[in-house]
Amino acid sequence: MLILIIKIALAIVIGYCCSYFIMAKRLYASNDYGDTSGKVQDFDCGTWELEEKNYYGPYASEDWKHDMTKAKNSL
Amino acid sequence: MIYQCKNCATALRFNPQKGLLECDACGSAYQLTEYEEPDTADGKIRLELYSCTACGAKLAVNGTECSSFCSYCGQPTVIYDRVSDVKRPDCIIPFRVSKEEAVDLIRKQLSKGPFIADDIKNFEAEQVRGIYIPFQLYDVNYTDSQFWCGKIDSFDTYHMRKAKVLFHDLTLDASKQLNDDLTRHLEPYDTSKLVPFHSAYLSGFYANCFDYTAKELENEVKYRCRNLVNNKILKTLPNPEEQHLRETYPYHTILDSKYAMLPVWFMTFRHKEVPYTFVVNGQTKKVVGAVPYSKKKAYSYLGILTAILSSLAFLLLHILFSLLRIETVFDIIVREWVNWFVVLVACFIGIWEAGNMKIKKINKHINRTKESTLQHFAKNRQEE
Ligand SMILES: [Zn+2]
Numbered sequence A: 001m002l003i004l005i006i007k008i009a010l011a012i013v014i015g016y017c018c019s020y021f022i023m024a025k026r027l028y029a030s031n032d033y034g035d036t037s038g039k040v041q042d043f044d045c046g047t048w049e050l051e052e053k054n055y056y057g058p059y060a061s062e063d064w065k066h067d068m069t070k071a072k073n074s075l
Numbered sequence B: 001m002i003y004q005c006k007n008c009a010t011a012l013r014f015n016p017q018k019g020l021l022e023c024d025a026c027g028s029a030y031q032l033t034e035y036e037e038p039d040t041a042d043g044k045i046r047l048e049l050y051s052c053t054a055c056g057a058k059l060a061v062n063g064t065e066c067s068s069f070c071s072y073c074g075q076p077t078v079i080y081d082r083v084s085d086v087k088r089p090d091c092i093i094p095f096r097v098s099k100e101e102a103v104d105l106i107r108k109q110l111s112k113g114p115f116i117a118d119d120i121k122n123f124e125a126e127q128v129r130g131i132y133i134p135f136q137l138y139d140v141n142y143t144d145s146q147f148w149c150g151k152i153d154s155f156d157t158y159h160m161r162k163a164k165v166l167f168h169d170l171t172l173d174a175s176k177q178l179n180d181d182l183t184r185h186l187e188p189y190d191t192s193k194l195v196p197f198h199s200a201y202l203s204g205f206y207a208n209c210f211d212y213t214a215k216e217l218e219n220e221v222k223y224r225c226r227n228l229v230n231n232k233i234l235k236t237l238p239n240p241e242e243q244h245l246r247e248t249y250p251y252h253t254i255l256d257s258k259y260a261m262l263p264v265w266f267m268t269f270r271h272k273e274v275p276y277t278f279v280v281n282g283q284t285k286k287v288v289g290a291v292p293y294s295k296k297k298a299y300s301y302l303g304i305l306t307a308i309l310s311s312l313a314f315l316l317l318h319i320l321f322s323l324l325r326i327e328t329v330f331d332i333i334v335r336e337w338v339n340w341f342v343v344l345v346a347c348f349i350g351i352w353e354a355g356n357m358k359i360k361k362i363n364k365h366i367n368r369t370k371e372s373t374l375q376h377f378a379k380n381r382q383e384e
């Protein structure tokens, strides 16, 4: 008997959570338009140059600090 | 400045689809080049200002269109203010979308929604206004060197990121009357279609006033560039939550800026006495806005779906339990299935939370549509 209650409880939790998610998704598509905040952030007007440097090894922190002073002085 | 028909002296309107000045009375059409603009040596144009007594909105009109409803708050409280000389824009993107098209676009969107109340679907679209919004477009050279340190699996890590960006036509809304979040959602505009300004483009349309100072806008430019760059850099860092920005050396130079008018359709309708304002990009047809959902429709959908999915889940659990030979609660405890069940429930609560985030976002956007956008601004200004 108790096992049946557990099964039902689990089934309701699963069913409700999934339904809520599906409803939210459909609601978003149905009632909210023009939300492209993600795309706007990523907009491509202009030219980008990105340089990445990651510091490894025993002298990582010294190298990093060295580059930091260099950047500061070059301003 | 009113442009009159050469045939019958009626005031002309700019037709967005044909790109011509048209006469409603006799049907004549004219190229804009057939009309000369009045001398604008002082860099100003003359417009008639109307203001809304309910929310404080100010709109400029060129031509004969006279205001009866406020485009922002939907109240019939618009009064003639005065004739005013305002800063003349350098360039303009003329309206490409007609009034009927704009309303159709919104109606099409709303008719599809399964959770939209029926009275919203049959909205009354009387208060439709084409408004040119002032934007300042910037070309900016932006550089930054950023020094980050942080941890990955308890190891210290060090990173440098250098960015060199040349922004072209970064658009910045130059009207305080509009919610910046809203105008940002209207983007992007195709700035390659900019043409030199001619005040005949305003015939039959409204214009919003440029009311930021150059200094305020320049701060905003800096802020927006920095945000764009920082977001991009953050994505390149390993384990970004555990990273801290130690030093940053941002530097920007504004290479060029121009004042442009960009086209936006505003449509206000009422639902339960509350005005909602939808906007449509007058060039790209992008519709921005969110409408309240019918709770009845949403909850009945949720109820039915829950019933179906729960029965399905029950069936699957039943099969799972018999496969695992779980017959009593005792089996669960002794064979240590409890933890697995907790994980299972947690996963589904996670799914629920993802849905909840979406709902919060929708509500935020509905509020923005409701507030669009002057009431909010007017209130702020009064409090100062
Ligand atoms: Zn005529």
Ligand SMILES: [Zn+2]
Pocket: B052, B053, B054, B055, B056, B057, B070, B071, B072, B073, B074, B075, B374
């Ligand atoms: Zn108003």
